[in-house]
Amino acid sequence: MSTAASAASSKDKLIIAGRAFSSRLIIGTGKYRSYDQMRSAHDASGAEMVTVAVRRVPLDRSSESFLDHLNPALHILPNTAGCYTAEDAIRTARLAREALQTDLVKLEVIGDQTTLFPDNEQTLEAARVLVKEGFVVLPYFNDDLIMAKKLLDAGCAAIMPLAAPIGSGLGVQNPANLRIMREQLPEATMIVDAGVGTASDAAIAMELGADGVLMNTAIAAAEDPAQMATAMKLAIEAGRLAYLAGRMPKRLYASASSPLQGVIE
């Protein structure tokens, strides 16, 4: 990395509720083939925050703690995945806070099993309650500007629009909506959550102005998760720098890079 680029990245932080993160990548802990593989991917990604899910403890066997397999330096972001109502998401968030003594929550209220699209109405309802209870709420939601405004008005610490269905790896399907959201809400912390499949997708999300990207399957389901984690780390840094650099305008026709004068005859 050049001196200028290092300088830019050392003071260019992802801010969530006043907390600064050097890495703009947040990654999941699901779907890895082994704990070793997960740990290598986490290390390679440079991520400082990872998501986890809340589930019933199995009563039939003594279960080891999943959290013991995570690097203790990582910030843990519990999610409310699997919840279909505001009430269940609120209960799940409260349980997570009690168990981890953290006020962070990735709020996820699902509306449909096939698409895993969020139920925006229930998400907003849950967000309002959780913010009042002192949670730092990071809501997963549809790429809707009006919903984003309502979530911010409710006091959410960030907005986390999807780029494509969870686990689909389709890449950014909604660049126009994400760009509009960025332009209309320049002060908001916007983290693209769900849908990226490979490094270029993450770079695109960042070039559109996202402050960060949250992903799980793109890394966990890669043939070599640690290598993909490295690729994602670099893509997010590249995308961020490109966004800050300000890309050239697109044009339909060519514009010569070499002078038109002085060509030999």
Added chain:
Amino acid sequence: MRVFVNGEARELSGTSSLAELITQLELPVARIAIELNREVVRRNDWGSTILQDDDRIEIVHFVGGG
């Protein structure tokens, strides 16, 4: 007395606190959380929370997720 733990019916003999239930189930107590009838019970209150017939208890921990 019968209570429901994570949806399963459990017979308990005599009076039992939430803390005693956890001991009886031989669960690791680090980084778990408990709900009694849909309300979180703080860890400090496990010992003083006496279970009643038909109580519904949810005991959760963390697993991999996105």
